[in-house]
Amino acid sequence: MITGSFISLRVGTALSTFMLSALLMAPAAPSSAGQTYSYSLPQQPYSQSRTRDYKVYVPDNITTPAPMVMALHGCKQTNNDVLNDWGLTAAADTYGFILVAPFITSYDGLRNENCWGFWFDHHRHEGAGETEDLHQIGLAVEANYAIDPNRRFITGLSSGGAMTIVAAVTHNEYWAAAAPAAGLPYGEDAGSVSLSGQCPGSANFHSVSRVISDMQSELDDSYPIPLMVLQNENDCTVLKTAADNTRDAHLKVFGTPSFDHTTAAQASSTACAPYYQNNYSCQHIRYTEDGTVGTRSVVETIYLDGPLSTPNTQDTNHGHYWVGGANGNNGKWSVKVGPSYPDIIWDFFDRHSRDGSQPEGFPVITLIGDNPMTVAINTTFTDPGATADDAEDGSVTVTADCSAVDTSTVGSYTCTYSATDSDSNTTVKDREVVVYDPNAPTETCEQATASPNAHISAGRAYAGGAYNYRTFANGDNVDIGASYDTWNSVTLYEGDPGLWYASVPTACSGGGGGGGNGGGGEPPVCQDWNDTNLNHDNAGRAYYTGGYYSTGGDDFLGSVSGVYTWVKETSEGFYEAGQCN
Incomplete structure (x- = not known):
């Protein structure tokens, strides 16, 4: 499959912080717009x-x-x-x-x-x-x-x-x-594309000769x-x-x-x-x-x-x-x-026209520094500037306008740069300047309850382990169940945007969390894990005494270290066998 994959590719937080994350992920707007036309070439x-x-x-x-x-x-x-x-x-x-x-x-x-x-x-x-x-x-x-x-x-x-x-x-x-x-x-041939679904891939190639x-x-x-x-x-x-x-x-x-x-x-x-x-x-x-x-x-x-x-x-x-x-x-x-x-x-x-020529055109503006550029609130913003080159004129003067940037208020602002060549061709380019509060929490403290398979589909978890049969939260890599499990429910908690955890992030459970369902400073009444007995032991949820027992509840989990069992925390530090209702 080739595609963007060849033969098979796969494969309440402070509002200001949330806005910063969203802004850094959003595409910068082009300096001008055009028109798209649709056509069809007949057979x-x-x-x-x-x-x-x-x-x-x-x-x-x-x-x-x-x-x-x-x-x-x-x-x-x-x-x-x-x-x-x-x-x-x-x-x-x-x-x-x-x-x-x-x-x-x-x-x-x-x-x-x-x-x-x-x-x-x-x-x-x-x-x-x-x-x-x-x-x-x-x-x-x-x-x-x-x-x-x-x-x-x-x-x-x-x-x-x-x-x-x-x-x-x-x-x-x-x-x-x-x-x-x-x-x-x-x-x-098609065999030159790796179809294994694994990394590193493997493929067969013709000789260079x-x-x-x-x-x-x-x-x-x-x-x-x-x-x-x-x-x-x-x-x-x-x-x-x-x-x-x-x-x-x-x-x-x-x-x-x-x-x-x-x-x-x-x-x-x-x-x-x-x-x-x-x-x-x-x-x-x-x-x-x-x-x-x-x-x-x-x-x-x-x-x-x-x-x-x-x-x-x-x-x-x-x-x-x-x-x-x-x-x-x-x-x-x-x-x-x-x-x-x-x-x-x-x-x-x-640089590589057929005849080596360099036609006249609009100046090309190159921004110095990042775009978007982030600036901490109440600090000084210094415009790093820009350069412009024109095929006919060479270096061209750039005029910058950053007057809209206000570093006293969290938000997104724009610096606008313009350059004009000797033929009066003008190019305009923008830089986004994001003013953020470095002391604001970054965790969203949202929570989502779904089956392991649904968490994979939503991007909160990924398939891994032998034959990709297990599901792991993408934030802390904790096993939350079988990747094909569509019937059980598991709750995951979001820390930084896009990162989900099997446990409530510390910032969300200690009073400093945001406004998500898991926020408000209070941990959920019950949370559970599906993991090996050995991992429960290593995480403090279980202990070993001739077999594995839950910490606090002392429920027998089994004697085999590699067997997966469910353990739930019904109060801080108190674990029992089973899942939360």
Whole structure:
């Protein structure tokens, strides 16, 4: 399944504090708005063509002819996920490109929902199947909008990343540059995706020499299409081997003699920029046509040491996702925190038009420091500022207005930056400034009662243990029952937003809690645990004397340490066998 997952991805608090958490999770608003248009490409006469729906996002400040960026969704995603979660519409507003988001719409063969068929031979050759339909969508967009023929670009995630590579090979005469995220080398099979559902994953790959041969057999144009490869080194669905093989084969096929391998072609290695909140040790490496800085790249890699888990409950927590940055969302197989793919990819595209030209356009504003930026109440706010660059004018003066920021009152405020070039093209960009109270409690003290299975579905717990048969609260990792249990009720308590515990957090039971159902300073009358006798013993809920007995109640729980039993606390420090009613 590929999707944002390839072949199967899975995988009363103080109001001011709650507002801070919500604000830090909300996407930043783009500086301008555009319009999204819906189209449909009819089935074409060549083999394996199908009707394809697609959407086109056009910024209000577009200049013509405009660059075009086509973005391909992954399995179990749609083009709406691309538009809503990937941060690309905000990037289109900022950088002035037309965004095209195709939807696979329908498909043949055995595959997971909405996967692009990169592994089917009839979909990865020029003149047929899905790769040709994507080419035809590009041509249809050009019939409706003024597109710069030297600045047609394509990107995608997972199966969309693999199909991005297919497009770069089959139509390198059309596309100027390509940027696959968690993609696969050209000609790979479905077995190159890890289907184990475990981390680390396992997969089978073609040799690099075979990938090279397959690429050379397909190419009919000499244009050395630049490729940016984006990969989480901890991805358990599409493994880093896929990115390494893609890089190595591309260098061999398109690199110049003596510079067709990583040692000779590497020109620079720097930290990835920009990023949102955490860079995850991301490294940006450029491999150029002569191994020197400043010349055209053959391949660039973006490798990050990213986390496995993601905030969205529809995800698989296998480290397989698109990183949307400050303007992205925590959607299906997409995250907000990390190296900002939209900005990094656009920088790569902007440096690699087909003819090497740099057209005139709007100034690009880069904020210095965090966005959003947090400031403690009653402290001094110092604007870190911003810079602006214009393709024609170079560095441009930035005007900042932070007069609305009030550090005496908790809330969200805006700094507005503007820059105007010599052609009177003006760009505006906002920074969110969140004023918070560092002394306010962070725990929500909410509680939720449901079956272990329902807690998993709601994201309050996760499946783990042998064969994922057990359920663990996501805050303290306490076992609360069988993952398939839909009939028993277990109460969990929320500490910091999104973290749930089998026990009431200390801040919620000692009088300092918030206004949730578990707040008010009073612990619940009864709370219970389903855990091994050994863990009950270690936690003080039981003791061992020739067998396991509950602390206080002295109820016999059994003699085997690894057996799961229910223990309830009916008063502070007094435990009995069984569950709360």
